[in-house]
Amino acid sequence: MPPMTLKTRLLTAATALAMAAPVPALAAGFALKEQSVSGQGTSYAGVTAGANGDASAMFFNPATMGLVKGTQVVQTASGLILSSKVESARATRAARLGGTPIAGNASPGDIGQDAVVPAGYIVYSVSDDLKLGLSANGPWGLVTDYGANWIGRYHGIRSDLRTYNFMPSVSYRLHPMLTLGGGIQIQYAKAKLSQATDFAIRAGRTPGSLDVLSDVKGDDWGYGFTVGALVEPMPGTRMGVSYRSSVKHELSGDISFTGLPAPLAGLLPNQGANAKLVTPEIVNIGLYHELTDKWAVMADAQWTNWSRFRELRVVPNNASLTSVTEEHWKDTWFLALGTSYKVTDDLTLRAGAAFDKAAVDVSHRTPRIPEQNRYWLSVGAGYKVTDSLQVDVAYSHIFVPSTTVDLRDNLTGADAGRGNLFVDYKSSIDIIGVQARMSF
Template identity: 75%
Template sequence: MSPMTLKARLLTAAATIAVAAPLATSSALAAGFALKEQSVSGQGTAYAGVTAGGNGDASAMFYNPATMGLISGNQVVQTASGIMVKAKVENARATRATRLGGSSITGNASPGDIGQDAIVPAGYFVYSVNDDLKLGLSANGPWGLVTDYGNNWIGRYHGIRSDLKTYNFTPSVSYRINPMFTIGGGVQVQYAKAKLSQASDFGASRLGRPGTLDVISDVTGDDWGWGYTLGALIQPTKDTRIGLAFRSAVKHSLTGTVSFTGLPASLASALPTQAANAELITPEIASIGLYHEINDRWAVMADAQWTNWSRFKELRVNVANSALNSVTEEKWKDTWYFALGTSYKITDDLTLRGGVAFDKGSVDIETRTPRIPEQNRYWLSVGAGYRLTESLYVDAAYSHVFIPSTSIHLTDNLTGAGAGRGNLSADYKSGIDIIGVQARLSF
């Protein structure tokens, strides 16, 4: 390969990585608001073995930077995952607190599908300085959430729209200490942007006439933060690999504004647009993965991942006028994700994959809110990879995520953070389909 050809490919690779993340649109697909969809080759086994590099390409570096040590030469990977989310609200019921008369809250009791379909891309580039030292760059959207009920739904005092997007850029390095041990690490540079909408019963709180005047608040904010990733890869035999990885928390101080709509002109000056801020801390993740080749065709793999969701105790928005501060209790719990998978090489060019996984929900029914009405998830995935040329390899995968029916039951006794928002009950029927495609260029 001529120096100019190599330079052109490196520039193309860097450009691919640079534009991958900003194209992302996010929907919450794993426990909490995590997005697992960062590797299509990994998706084929329900992400079993990705911490140990079982998917065999540079996209494993998102889960464990030490897996870059498995790459020969240089490699570019671009993924795109099409997400079809169904989250239907049924039997929604809302009343005011008993001390306010317990009257029904009017509005749309059947807002339909509150989820949004999305295309989530990710990009990776690994450059081999030599056989032992690798440099990498990845662009991802690791956290995201969109739910939208519409301004007139009967649970509007608890939340209308929740929208979180993150864009993560991670330069990484790995080093093979000896044939058995490889270590890796990276620096996360993360941009977060959020919007929260909610209605307030202004008629009840200010006029003494519940339901006569709703005011909708829209809070927007953004921030840059940083964190790190660490990983190790242990290869006790030529057929077996064990991966260990840790992704740090990233703290954001989202700053922006809150604006209000719905006030009559005579009262508009009472609630001008003003400064607002909120704290967001993405949770730590620790994982362990196993990959084992039974023979030159069959391989089995597993992954276990712990996420520190107990960090998320409340959603607090601070406003310049402190009387307008908003707090929603969350009280989430730490979660585990367990996956088992297998791959089979039909030929040297064609590999089939399959996997199952269990993703524990982070919220109990007592604290589940309409902003993130999440529940346990059960994954079933299949995938295939095919070598088109010596340097170009493509992957495709399909997953269905089964989500048991769930519900929310919130009680308003006019005390605590949710005072005045009303009693709310609703049932949810949800499911997710994911179709992913991936291209890998090695040179």
Template identity: 35%
Template sequence: MYKKTFPGAVALAAYAFSLQVHANGFALNEQSASGAGTAYAGRASSALDASTIFGNPAGLVKLKRAEVSGGFAVIDPSVDISGVSSDASGSNKGDSAPLAAVPFGYASTPLNDDFSVGIGVYAPYGLVNDYESSFQGRYHGSYSMVKVVTFQPTISYRINDSISVGGGVTINRIDGELKNNLATAALNPAGKDAEIKIKGDDTAVGYNLGVMVELSDAATWGLTYRSKVDYTLKGHTTVSDSPAAFGLNGRYGTSLDVTLPESVDTSLTYRFDDKWTGYLGTTWTRWSRLKAFVAENEGVPPLGLALGFGSIGEDVDWHDTWSVALGTSYQLSPQWVLRTGFAYDPSPATNENRSVRIPVGNRHSVTLGAGYSPADDLTIDFAYAYIWESTASINQENTSGLQPAYSARYDNSAHGLTAQLTYRF
């Protein structure tokens, strides 16, 4: 196991609460308003619009006309911090997660009765976590930003009347920035703590595959596999306000290898009658790929190497998770469909490895949504979600001598609103 050294300084792609609403860890589920209304319970077994490019690329061939579909989710998170114990002075406002928007867009067209193609742009991972400057846990993480944007060209093929398959290459761009303080004010003539800032980015390739099977006139089953994506983030580590004796102030080239995990999403859609449809789904995510993160810094002076700045990193030691979702829709009229759902997504982190950058507990989501089609060519979908988590305990020790210990309880919740417009040609 990697020895923790200056924890919180690295892990450019490994932390979040603020942007993710339904998915836990630091994954995002906000790629579709039509799916959000049922808490994404039938994502792998329903092809409601071109957002099936993400949900299950095999469903693309089920769309009879060319269409464009796009929208965004607005997320308003709330973080309540209590039970704080720390060797450092400061505040615990708990407002580190700002209001955020997550856009998405898709386009598709049938080539013939058996082939369809499409493209999608969406965000599978993301976070913004910005604590106040006086936050007591700032030595373990004061600012975190990670953003992944994916471009996915997709093709779908109908094998027969019952089975369709699909897949697409994913081109993924990751950008990240992390900051944290080091308790060096007593050693610094200016009376200031040192700050470490790490920035990096990379572009990497993965793929999505799917199959959709009509089990009967009423039941459809689907399975989607999203591959792992291997990144090597290149960037810089910047040290400022460090005591002159350390000789560390400056900018150093940085390299960080990280693998974002694969997942398997399967669901069942069942049409009870012309009005009612039920959805049941589960997703397995291989979070156990995330064990430790180590950034290798170039050009660090000898004292910096002795202090551990040549390789700085953190143990994560996450475990795999199974999330579940249940939803239903009701066709109120030819123009209106109503939706609702519930999802449960356990945290991949435990009390032993949870940090101030990822203070997430077991997540619960309740959703309400609707689709309105004023004409055959146009559909407007929207959904509301309320999310709450079980209390998450943080207990970060002072393993470096420069990061005062910090422990607290986090109670997280969020409101999310997603809207989408689909136009058919």
């Protein structure tokens, strides 16, 4: 098979895999860091500085394509074993409605789901200085599901967000010590949200006697950009910095209602709906330094502008049915330290640790995204099978402290009529990654 035909087929497979899987949120907010298995081995420390020298680093900094020799294709697959269990839950109506318990399932169990998150990359060297690249990723995602009869259904039942990001990129070495890179984000997003409404409150009936279930579906294409720089002040030492812009989506679709008796069904016809989604800006800074010809140390810091996520607003054609969930998120930092050791010319071992700050505190945490601080420990290895094929593997365990949702309903604001909700969660995450790198 001619080399170019092989590369084309590999890229097609990488792109198809990057489109294939559901994506539970595993980093702060609804971000997905699982874009590089070689980077995962150090908990993503040094990835912005191209610590491992492969094409998967271009997701974090397009300037790192300058480290690639010739043409390279990388395919990753990260298996996510997610446990987020409801330990206890209690829901009551607002005090002015009697404060009575809300009936339903108080033990929905594990609200997350296991998944495989893939990503694909290709870098082509036009010359030693000029590189062209293309990546396919799912950078943002969220899946939580409590079941339609759980006691917190008025605050949310199922939340499902998936994104597919394609980024054509270019890098150019302006000077032996400086490489610049940039890319265009072409992003498709689709979302499904469901929750129940205690319609009896609006109809003047006994609270809880008339639940209406709403399902919203929408999708949209959005566009953004990424820029980065890689500085090499001396052999074996690199610093990388990058900026990933926000992407604005106007998700359009439809909303359907179920649960009203036939004589009242005409009050809530199925109709069009829209919702705004703006992904946050990200700034990355990475360092890589070789202590010896075998040992290297690295670090990364990532700032994410989550404070732009103030509310989740779904607007049907009938604007009086608008649903708003206040979020009040805060900007976050992801901090990582790692090391690698070259056992032989073919085998490299890696390890790293990281802290991932949560974007929301308990006063504004909702059951749709009951996130908490995360603490990473990772190990990994890369083995050169042949001159053209390298395989990388990594394992991470993410420790998540006990998480609490504590929402109060005083019949004012966006949560009016949804009831008081108190939920305790126990969560943990394991990630097993495999990556294949082919060089031509």
